[in-house]
Amino acid sequence: MISVLCIVLVALCLLVGGDRTAKTLMTLSLNAIVLVAVIWAISLGLPPMIVSIAAILIVICITIFYQNEVNDKTRVAFIAVIVIAAVMLALIAVFVYGGHLQGMSFVGENKIRQSNGYSGDIGVDMFAIAILVMLWTLVGAIVDTAMAIVSGVYEIARHNPEYEQRELILSGMKIGGSILSSTVNTLFFIFAGEYLILFINFSMYYSLEVMINSREFAEGIINIIISAVGCIAIIPAASCLAAYRFSKKII
């Protein structure tokens, strides 16, 4: 099934879009390789936190620079993404630490559990892994928004060289506002699909009280909200950085 879908995807990529859509295939494969490398590295026992941060930097570089080539715009977007990712990393850490969001599930007939012979003594810090998962989701989402805003502000600055920084920031915020709801909705539906079965399971066998305090539910909700908050936070960040960078140059 996966192979058929892969073939359909490749065929569509080549037929539907132009050169850069075809390039997406390369970006995707590179990102998949990084993902596999991260899993290998962590399961070999390398420190998960360091591996994750290095991998996420590589992924940001691939998605921004390889997909869109290196220029002023992508450099600004890169900085904006790094700044927001760093801020959100702290927020994620607070939520995962305080809400005890790490570890495996207990809901349903899950295959991975101690009684099935999956030892818990794996010597890898699941706290770091939980942070990695959320950070990874977040980065995918904010790169999209950052690129859209930076290229928008760049075009406006190019056509209106007399615009001051403040005007550029405001137009960046405006662009951000117009794409915000679609990004947030895209995220929402992906999560809704992913957690549909979980919700059904909870409503069949557990009470509401168990659900809102469960790790799975809290992790799902907090993961989507962190991504959405990151998407909102990157709007002013990318607007300000882009305005700062492009307003001084008369192009």
Next chain:
Amino acid sequence: MNKFIVNVIIKFIVVLICGTIAFLCVYHDYSLYSKPIGKITTVKTSGEKQQIQAEIKNGEEKGQFRDIELKYDKALVYDQKYHKGDVVFLDSELKTITGVKRDHWVAAAVILLLGMLLGFGGRKGFFTTVCFVADIVIFIAMTLLYVKGVDILLMTVVSCLLFAFILLFLVSGASRVTLISFFVTIGALAVVGLLCFALIWKTANMGYEYLDFLPEPYTVKQANHLFLSQIMIGCLGAIIDIAVTITACSVELIRKTPDISTKALVDSAKEVADDITGTMINVVFFTNLAAIIPIFIISMRNDIGFVTVLKYDAFFEITRFLAGAIGILITIPLSVMASSMFLRKGEKR
């Protein structure tokens, strides 16, 4: 400039105060629970053992202190390591911890998002919030009806139409572009749905024992329907997004140059598609696949091969990602086709 900054600061303070009040309400909702709740006041950790003192927060023993002793695994796969200030559920004898109280963390996240959307998103933020609430209501209704025995696939098709309708007409308002986008969304969703439908029914053994959280007992048909519903809902957001963008662009092109050739139209659509599909597919990639990292790591540390995990546990996530990406791509030609069909037909009349 000054007025602008003052405005932002006032908004910030208002949002902060409202948010804090709401958070504190949830934090102190102990009396709503029938299970005993304790707040951890002191923790002594030695090796992999913890000695905990907890203050009981509800019920008849409210205000008393209890000592609890527990063990944890360093990796924290199945266990928890508690900190001072954690709020936990206790068993009825108040001797062991049965779970962590997480509702105030969920509430904090929700309040944070609402604050940012309503406080700084302006009108758009308000509409996004309204859509969110509507989506969640439909979603809850779906799960409740499922428990009553309604077929999930049928409900998914109906609610996908509802979701698309709400998102498109509420946010963008009723217009020709919205109407065309609506049909494109349905078309793209149907293509992805039918493709996956055919593939799922052709696959003899889907290995549903590896699909997380699947409620047991299940029949193969139920599981198939659930999985297909997951795929369709997961695609929906991205498809709507692309449909609106490409349709708006092609409608604009046809309106400005009514005699535009089909080839030129397709080329322009390709140009626009180039700008958005790449990052969009990456969003779908990361959002779907990040969640399987922990399963890979815990399995591989237990000497289960990478390929085995990929084949069984990761199968569902990978399928959802591929379906989402295909949905994004198929939407592009459909949008171009639909807009040229609708508009040119209108002009001939």
